[in-house]
Amino acid sequence: MTYNWQQADWPDFQYNVAKITTALQAFSSEIAEANGMLKSMPQSTRLQSIINTMVAEAIKTSAIEGELLNPRDVVSSVRNRLGLHDNPPIKDKRAKGIGELMVEVRNSYADPLSQQQLFTWHTLLLSQSNHIKTGQWRKGTEPMQVISGAAGRETIHYEAPPADKVPAEMKRYIQWFNDTAPGGRQEISAAPLRAAIAHLYFESIHPFEDGNGRIGRALAEKALSQTAGRPLVLSLSRTIEAARKDYYQALEKAQRSNEVTHWVVYFVNVVLNAQQQAKQLIEHTLQRSKFYDRFKDQLNERQLKAVNKMLDAGPEGFEGGITAKKYISITKASKATATRDLQDLAAIGALVLAGAGRSTHYTLCLDN
Incomplete structure (x- = not known):
């Protein structure tokens, strides 16, 4: 088997831009809409959208590598790194590292890439690991292989x-x-295209002992934001993780040749989907803010706990709506109290009743 780096044309990647023209145009439209939505938000809501996206990226880029993190720990890490304190203590050091990396990638998006920057990212990500040498390229004579x-x-x-x-x-x-x-000698003006090549190129070198996937996806986001001229609000890993098998298959195929049109088409569409999902997340954050403005003074502690649980489900919504049984599980209330609380929430317009009998459930009213 001959891999891309062993071939005479490495790393002169070839691709057919005509295959991605439509996706690039759609991406430009989506990014403009998302940016307009962010600008129209109150500053606190805009900040929350940014935090939500970084948290989603941190959790999903780790999940791709088989690491499951506590979302609360990741939120605390991101907020701490942003200088927003009074957060719950972080129990999982892995969450601390990936959260700090997300903020660092965003804050330094415009900086030229350097060896030191990559070493800093690697150290942030894996400083809690006792068996990984961080902040340096891999060494040794053992082959670096991707195996299953x-x-x-x-x-x-x-x-x-x-x-x-x-x-x-x-x-x-x-x-x-x-x-x-931007402004470079070989400038690639299409942000998704540059991100696609940046990620493939880095993953093909696999320069670190561990953490290459997470650093490589961070580089793709840096390429996107740097090329766009502003830090973008999107999570590539959220999209990739949803179809992880497709990601690995596309990457494996791309590492067989330096003609990478198939990879570019795949990755540009990942970026487009990620931007579309980011817009939905921004909309949800805005809806959540408006919901609290309308109802926060009318909810008791139990109702607020249940509503928060439903809102935390994100744009996809709380699966199956909330029932009296689910409400009891979340709040530890009695059946009578759960029924009364849910009816009260529906009466003030916070929830919408659906179904009947055993199928009775409620959904959040986020339209207004």
Whole structure:
């Protein structure tokens, strides 16, 4: 098997831009709409939208690698890094690292890429790991392979360049990243296209002992924001994680050749979908803010706890609506109290009654 970095045209990636013209146009439209929505928001609501997106990215980029994090810990980490204190203590150090990385990537989006910046990101991400050497390129003679399957029946999906080639490869990568930035010698003006190549190129080098996927996705977001000229509010990993198998298959195929049109088409559409989902998340944050403005002074402690649980489900909504049984589970109220609380919420217009008999449930009223 010959991989992309072993071929004579490495890293001269070739692609057919005509295949992504429609998606690029749609992305430009979506990003303009999302930016307009953000600008129209009160500052506190806009900040909450940004925090929600960074938290979603942190949780999902970790989930892609098999790490499940406590959302509350991630929220505390992001808020602490933003200087917003009085947050619950962070129990999971992994959440602390990825949360801090998300804020650092956003804050430094306009900076030229450097080796030191990558080492800083790597240290933030994995400083809690005792067995990983952070803030340096991988070393040693063992091959860096992407493997799946049980012991003795492994499948090798990819093998990266040997460690002794990494410093030179990364020097060339960093130069490419900066040359393709706005105003660079080889500027790539389409943000999703630049992000697609930035991610594939980095993942193909696989320069770190661990954390390459998360750093690589952070680089894709940096490329997007830098090319767009402002920090974008979107979560690539939320979209990727929803169809993780497609992501790995597309990446594996792209690492067989330096003709990468199929990868570019795949990734540009991931970016477009991520931006569309981000717009939905922004809309939900605005609806949530308006909901609280209307009802917060009318809710008792139990009702507020249940409503928060429903709102935390995000744009997708609280699956199946809320029933008296679910309300009891969330609030520990009696059946009579749960029924009364839900009826009161419907009476003030906070919930909408649906179904009848055993199918009776309520949904949030977020339209106004």
